Amino acid sequence: MANPAYRSPYLSEVRDVFELDTNGLDLAAGAIGTDITGLVKALIETAPDTVMLVDPDGSVVYVNHRITDILGYAPRDLMGMSVDALMPAGLRKAHANHRKRFQMAAETRPMGNNLDLHALHQHGHEVPVEISLSPLPATDGKIWVIAVVRDVTERKALEDRSRTTHARLLVANDRERIARDLHDSVIQRLFACGLTLQAVSAIIEQPMARRIESTIDELDDTIADLRQAIFDLQRHREGEPSSVRIRNTIEASLQSSSASLTALKGTDLLEGLAESLVSDIDSVIRELLTNAIRHANPRRVAVIIDDSEGLSIEVRDDGPGFTFEGPEGNGIPNLRSRAARHGGQFTVSRDITNLWTIARWQIPEKSQ
Incomplete structure (x- = not known):
């Protein structure tokens, strides 16, 4: 539990550590109208990172205001609190052991070198951080620690995007x-x-x-x-919009054909669907158009996408009709297999009134 009035029993001893050449500090302090104490405090408070002073028992005795930006705490909230409490719950015991080992072999170094470190925000979520440790040996031989904590959330996000871009480039x-x-x-x-x-x-x-x-x-x-x-x-x-991808597939499928596209409806219904499903729909439309052009030689084709009953893909053509007689090839089994994988079915029917052949690929749920 933090104690705003906390005063470390080691505080008087650590003052003896600060033996500074004050000439430069005196000059700077005079220029900005303060004393050395005020100057040092200003240096710490205006630092871009969190600066924290921890006593040999692991209690926070000072932290600058940047802690609020990174972890949400007001500096006074952390006075007297164990620094272990700022670690994710599952790491606190290990962190306490690391602190003890640091006391025995203290040196200026990054904490958890080559590890992804996280600190616990006041609201309970973890924040990616980098932490540098600097020992301050007191007159009694015990070690105080200055910890400089940097929020690396944005950098980690950039690294993740870079890895994603690299993976896409490899693909x-x-x-x-x-x-x-x-x-x-x-x-x-x-x-x-x-x-x-x-x-x-x-x-x-x-x-x-x-x-x-x-x-x-x-x-x-x-x-x-x-x-x-x-x-x-x-x-x-x-990242290409699904509707654009499908339109490109239709255009490419009809490119070497004399058939004209008389209707294209519902491509906007494909936005937001899983990539695997869009890929299947892309293959289905290509296969249906290829079959129609290859076997029926139509003058007109239409592609209708509808979500009133699950999700259906219809390719209609005005060719002479479709028969399952003779060698089936791979096209029809592939269409059936893709539909079955999503719990759906593939059918072919004939509109005898308008003389359209209707190949219909349907699955029960649009969100699959």
Whole structure:
């Protein structure tokens, strides 16, 4: 418990420690109209950091007003309080032991070198700090300690942002590397395989030739998917608004098609969603548009995002319709799998009145 009237029993002894060359102090004190005592007090009180004097028992005997800015206490509130009480509760016992060891081998040094230190604010939260310790040996051999405490909250925040930026840069560089590797090696090998199969199909009889041609078509689709994935790796930017990301995906998907986008609704509903969900939605819209363009050759497409019942993504096209007959490929299973991962489903229906094919990807909760 702090005692505003606290007076350390060691106070008279520590006065003998201050044997100063006072010539410079006398000059400065005279210039500002005070004595040496007033000058020293002004030096301490105007310091940018908290300056604290702790007696050999660990009690606070003096602290400047900066303690209020950092930890919320008025200086008088700490008089007589154990300095251990300013540590987080789980560290107080260890801090008391460190103080005792410091008494036996005192030297000017940072406290907890290379450690993240925290002091306890009056309101109960922890404040990141740096603490420097300077011993003041008294005439009885015991050690007083001057502790200089600096609030490093802003610096820690800057360091955290720097680490985050560096991590994002590493991810971006990795994306670029993967994109280059996919383009320069994987796609070229797939293309070579396709050419080889085309040559083989020309010299063998049906029905084996048809099977090879079907495989060639699958390779073409795979190459197109890889090119789109490479494009996504290269264009995605951290912090990009979800609505902008989705619009870019739609634009890229329609770029090589004659289909026109007649409606785009609800992209604003994607703001604030988890990155993993937005990434899935991005992939879903790309897959739905790619399927529509590849298999239906539509003149018009529409993308509708709605949250009236969970969250639904609809891609509509005016092509001749969709059938599940024949080889399914990876697209439909991927769409179903992504929906199931969020507790949802994927369906395809036909609006016979307006002659639209409607591919609908729906999950129950928008917040997932």
